[in-house]
Amino acid sequence: MWIKPAQEQGIRKTVADRKVQLAVYSATARLKEKRAEAVSPDVFPEYEELRSQANRIKQHALENLDHYLEQFEKNVESHGGRVIWAREGAEVADFILGLANERGVSLLVKSKSMTTEEIHLNERLEHHQLEAVETDLGEYIVQLAHERPYHIVAPAVHKTRQDIADILERRLHVPREEEPEKQAMIARRTLREKFLAAGIGISGANFLVADSGAVVLVENEGNVRLCTTAPRVHVAVAGLEKILPRAQDLAVFLKLLARSGTGQLLTVYTSFLSGPRRRGEVDGPEEFYVVLLDAGRTRLLADKEKRQSLFCIRCGACLNACPVYRKIGGHNYPGAYSGPIGAIITPQYQGLARDPWLPYASSLCGACAEVCPVKIDIPRILLELRKQITESRTGGLERMAFRLYGWLMRRPKLYALAGRMAGKLARIPGLAKLGPGAAWASQREIPLPAGRSFRDEWRERKKS
Numbered sequence: 001m002w003i004k005p006a007q008e009q010g011i012r013k014t015v016a017d018r019k020v021q022l023a024v025y026s027a028t029a030r031l032k033e034k035r036a037e038a039v040s041p042d043v044f045p046e047y048e049e050l051r052s053q054a055n056r057i058k059q060h061a062l063e064n065l066d067h068y069l070e071q072f073e074k075n076v077e078s079h080g081g082r083v084i085w086a087r088e089g090a091e092v093a094d095f096i097l098g099l100a101n102e103r104g105v106s107l108l109v110k111s112k113s114m115t116t117e118e119i120h121l122n123e124r125l126e127h128h129q130l131e132a133v134e135t136d137l138g139e140y141i142v143q144l145a146h147e148r149p150y151h152i153v154a155p156a157v158h159k160t161r162q163d164i165a166d167i168l169e170r171r172l173h174v175p176r177e178e179e180p181e182k183q184a185m186i187a188r189r190t191l192r193e194k195f196l197a198a199g200i201g202i203s204g205a206n207f208l209v210a211d212s213g214a215v216v217l218v219e220n221e222g223n224v225r226l227c228t229t230a231p232r233v234h235v236a237v238a239g240l241e242k243i244l245p246r247a248q249d250l251a252v253f254l255k256l257l258a259r260s261g262t263g264q265l266l267t268v269y270t271s272f273l274s275g276p277r278r279r280g281e282v283d284g285p286e287e288f289y290v291v292l293l294d295a296g297r298t299r300l301l302a303d304k305e306k307r308q309s310l311f312c313i314r315c316g317a318c319l320n321a322c323p324v325y326r327k328i329g330g331h332n333y334p335g336a337y338s339g340p341i342g343a344i345i346t347p348q349y350q351g352l353a354r355d356p357w358l359p360y361a362s363s364l365c366g367a368c369a370e371v372c373p374v375k376i377d378i379p380r381i382l383l384e385l386r387k388q389i390t391e392s393r394t395g396g397l398e399r400m401a402f403r404l405y406g407w408l409m410r411r412p413k414l415y416a417l418a419g420r421m422a423g424k425l426a427r428i429p430g431l432a433k434l435g436p437g438a439a440w441a442s443q444r445e446i447p448l449p450a451g452r453s454f455r456d457e458w459r460e461r462k463k464s
């Protein structure tokens with residue numbers, strides 16, 4: 001079996017859970033609708049041109065990654081910050097643990113970051129008795145519920161307001177509130193104290209700008225600003241692929257990201273951070289670090305076809321468009337990334353052997369590629385991955401079966417005889433559900449073969 005029994009059970013459970021189905025279906029439908037309005041040719045005629053431009057910029061940035069990363073590092077350092085290079089997630093955690101130890105910090109605040117989810121940073125820090133508190137409202141809710149984010153952009157998309165009321169009441173010991181505004185106020189009051197007490201603020205990065213050394217972060221809640229300015233130390237953790245060559249490229253990406261993610265023209269806050277607080281400035285951290293994470297990314301660079309997986313700007317539009325994600329939900333994908341982008345990058349980061357079923361978690365309908373603002377050809381990459389899996393898994397029996405098939409195809413009379421016999425066997429009830437095709441046939445109605453073969457029909461037509 002390619003999929004582990006526990007994973008299959010998880011999927012079955014989600015599909016049968018009407019409450020989760022309704023919550024995810026309606027939230028993703030809303031996001032889809034808002035995106036469609038925001039990119040419609042009437043209100044945003046330059047959309048298609050910007051998508052092509054974004055694709056070209058990403059391609060160029062990745063082809064010259066070494067140059068732009070070095071330029072970025074030089075510029076960060078010229079502003080008084082430091083760049084740390086991390087091959088794996090453990091190195092990121094080690095660096096932050098070292099910093100916390102040296103500075104005597106036990107409380108850290110975090111803004112939403114898929115990269116830190118990818119490397120399980122919270123768990124690694126908690127393992128060393130550090131408290132790392134998520135400050136994005138959705139992330140905070142899933143953290144309180146001891147869960148993973150369900151969606152790249154909307155981490156608590158599967159929770160109803162009643163679920164959230166339960167979580168806040170149980171975990172924060174506050175009176176039950178079902179109104180979203182009141183729930184937000186409860187989280188805000190609790191988190192405000194954490195911001196003021198934390199010694200280190202950790203963020204991700206939406207973009208890293210090589211020509212200015214800036215870390216660019218977009219958000220709607222203001223928690224990123226507090227996270228990156230209130231604590232004495234700010235650490236931004238970013239994948240190497242987040243690099244953009246020039247500040248002016250942001251004009252393309254900021255417009256695409258907000259529209260594709262939430263249907264907004266721009267997010268409420270866009271922060272450009274390029275170093276620690278300078279003399280005369282009233283806020284900002286005293287120390288500023290950017291940790292650049294590889295974790296499988298440079299390996300992916302070597303593959304010209306699949307390299308485009310690294311173009312992703314984590315807008316989440318492909319999740320909202322995907323019929324499989326909307327049905328099986330975010331928690332059934334292994335790893336931090338779910339939906340179509342998760343189905344292509346998780347196997348490439350962690351290796352194909354661990355979850356070979358992932359590239360098959362797609363109907364190949366193409367909806368993901370249609371909405372992707374950076375034009376990643378996700379269905380093509382899924383097919384490439386499937387091909388790789390098939391090639392590596394094709395066993396002796398399968399190879400022998402194909403050899404026999406090839407041999408038969410070259411002998412027309414024998415082939416016709418075998419065809420007639422197969423037609424007869426296929427009519428025996430239940431036979432298709434035995435043997436190697438059993439799993440496939442268990443979910444499908446196998447159509448009965450036609451009474452007459454194409455050859456017979458052809459011969460007859462030629463006679464008449």
Ligand code: SF4
Nearest residue numbers: 312313315316318372
């Ligand atoms: S693959 Fe494209 S649509 Fe999906 S999250 Fe990334 S940028 Fe957005």
